[in-house]
Amino acid sequence: MTEAADQPTLPGEPAAKHHRSLTVFYAVMCAAIVVGLFSFWFWRTWTVWWFDADEAKKRQSAAAGRLRVPVEMELDLGGGVKMEFVLVPAGRFRMGSPAEEVGRRDDERLHWVTIARPFYMGKYEVTQEQWEKVTGVNYSDFSGPKNPAERVSWDGCQAFLQLLNQLPALAPGPAPSGKGDGARARLPTEAEWEWACRAGTRSQFCSGDADASLADYAWFHANSGNTTHPVGEKKPNAWGLFDMHGNVAEWCNDWYREYVDGGWASQLDPAGPATGSSRVVRGGSWVHNTNGCRAARRGTLGPQNGDCSRGFRVVMVPARH
Numbered sequence: 001m002t003e004a005a006d007q008p009t010l011p012g013e014p015a016a017k018h019h020r021s022l023t024v025f026y027a028v029m030c031a032a033i034v035v036g037l038f039s040f041w042f043w044r045t046w047t048v049w050w051f052d053a054d055e056a057k058k059r060q061s062a063a064a065g066r067l068r069v070p071v072e073m074e075l076d077l078g079g080g081v082k083m084e085f086v087l088v089p090a091g092r093f094r095m096g097s098p099a100e101e102v103g104r105r106d107d108e109r110l111h112w113v114t115i116a117r118p119f120y121m122g123k124y125e126v127t128q129e130q131w132e133k134v135t136g137v138n139y140s141d142f143s144g145p146k147n148p149a150e151r152v153s154w155d156g157c158q159a160f161l162q163l164l165n166q167l168p169a170l171a172p173g174p175a176p177s178g179k180g181d182g183a184r185a186r187l188p189t190e191a192e193w194e195w196a197c198r199a200g201t202r203s204q205f206c207s208g209d210a211d212a213s214l215a216d217y218a219w220f221h222a223n224s225g226n227t228t229h230p231v232g233e234k235k236p237n238a239w240g241l242f243d244m245h246g247n248v249a250e251w252c253n254d255w256y257r258e259y260v261d262g263g264w265a266s267q268l269d270p271a272g273p274a275t276g277s278s279r280v281v282r283g284g285s286w287v288h289n290t291n292g293c294r295a296a297r298r299g300t301l302g303p304q305n306g307d308c309s310r311g312f313r314v315v316m317v318p319a320r321h
């Protein structure tokens, strides 16, 4: 006989055991609720990055408020020619396309990207009128002052941007907002371009997944009549950017390479490799089918080359206040 076996059974012991069981049950339930809430928060915060058009506009306005800059602004190129910009907020998103996207290519692997700072992006593709005002020449194939400038190489864009940055509004000193230390015009990075194009969407196009939805937003092979069109004739995306899909494909600043997948870790403002042989072109053009105009579709071309389906738009980062 053990010492414990000698202990007399007390009248209240079964009730005490029941109480302990209830305590354990409630503790487990509470722990499950806490884990569940945390999991939901984690999923909602880190996985569900996409948002609708109302949320896109709210984020845009909030970013403008925090920076104390307008959502839209103009850059005066002189002679009555202006370049319009809209503010694109910072954010985190999955760049690339999901495995089930129709017509997806292998170089569109999904990966997390964080755009750290809001930036101004050209509301429209750079027009021939703007190109000519800055450079003094116009060699586009499809002539029209409001049509996008094409036959412009990546190197040619750099020459344009160098001249643009010499404008009084962009020279060191007051920024376009009238405050700060000046903003510099440049091409968008590929990540900035896709974030701006998507405006919170995770579909093939900013207009959704249906090919038919693209016709209201883009000039592409099926509706272009084999020519470019004056900028801004189609619907804008939720951030007010026109012709991100189609019309002319747009140069990005990056050298092209395969995406690097960082798992859950976001790539912060990725700018592409330091060297390469081809630069990235995005958005498709008047000559492309719908697949070629997808938000995730990556085009490439040597920086010294240009043709009548390639153009660009300008990005500027607002000065810090």
Ligand SMILES: [Ca+2]
Pocket: 125, 243, 244, 245, 246, 247, 248, 249, 250, 283, 284
């Ligand atoms: Ca375009």
